[in-house]
Amino acid sequence: MKKISILKGSIAAASLMALAACGSRADEEAAEPAAAPEPAATETETATAPATEPEVEPNGTVIEVQMLTRDPDGSGMQVFKPNLINAKVGDTIRFIPTDPTHQSSSIAGMLPEGARGWEGEINEPVEYVVPVPGVYGFQCIPHYSAGMVGLIIVEGEGMTENLESAKSTTHPGLAGRKFEEIFAQAESEGMLSQ
Ligand SMILES: [Cu+2]
Numbered sequence: 188m189k190k191i192s193i194l195k196g197s198i199a200a201a202s203l204m205a206l207a208a209c210g211s212r213a214d215e216e217a218a219e220p221a222a223a224p225e226p227a228a229t230e231t232e233t234a235t236a237p238a239t240e241p242e243v244e245p246n247g248t249v250i251e252v253q254m255l256t257r258d259p260d261g262s263g264m265q266v267f268k269p270n271l272i273n274a275k276v277g278d279t280i281r282f283i284p285t286d287p288t289h290q291s292s293s294i295a296g297m298l299p300e301g302a303r304g305w306e307g308e309i310n311e312p313v314e315y316v317v318p319v320p321g322v323y324g325f326q327c328i329p330h331y332s333a334g335m336v337g338l339i340i341v342e343g344e345g346m347t348e349n350l351e352s353a354k355s356t357t358h359p360g361l362a363g364r365k366f367e368e369i370f371a372q373a374e375s376e377g378m379l380s381q
Pocket residue numbers: 265288289290327328329330335
């Protein structure tokens with residue numbers, strides 16, 4: 188009996204050590220003088236699984252979007268924060284599940300030609316590297332009709348080519364009104380002029 192509990196103890200200790208080793212791996216790597224310096228982007232990229240293979244090489248810029256159950260600045264509704272994003276081709280949009288029950292998906296009919304779009308899992312972060320200039324609408328599927336939507340505007344030639352079709356896309360519930368507000372804000376901030 189004693190032998191077994193000692194064995195159990197050492198297994199537990201071994202797993203603790205493994206955990207500790209795992210946790211301090213980054214420090215050790217950083218402290219090791221002989222190691223070649225690695226680009227900082229590599230580690231953050233592996234921390235979040237991309238929805239799909241990027242359609243374009245990431246340029247290293249990451250734009251973070253929180254997925255929240257209560258908008259701290261107003262309605263108290265479920266929101267993406269920010270819900271209007273200005274980006275460049277190759278930027279990574281990272282959706283963070285700050286609060287539970289949310290996800291992020293692109294909206295069919297609100298993608299520029301040549302962009303595949305994305306679909307994230309509930310409660311999971313998702314990254315999307317924007318591949319071409321244009322207007323990208325996105326939603327949280329469970330809270331789409333509650334108006335949990337957003338817009339990415341990617342600068343560059345042809346960025347307004349899908350603007351009219353994106354604007355005329357119909358939405359359930361509160362999402363239509365929300366998109367009207369977001370498009371109006373984008374226009375007033377000059378985000379839609381090249
Ligand atoms: Cu949601």
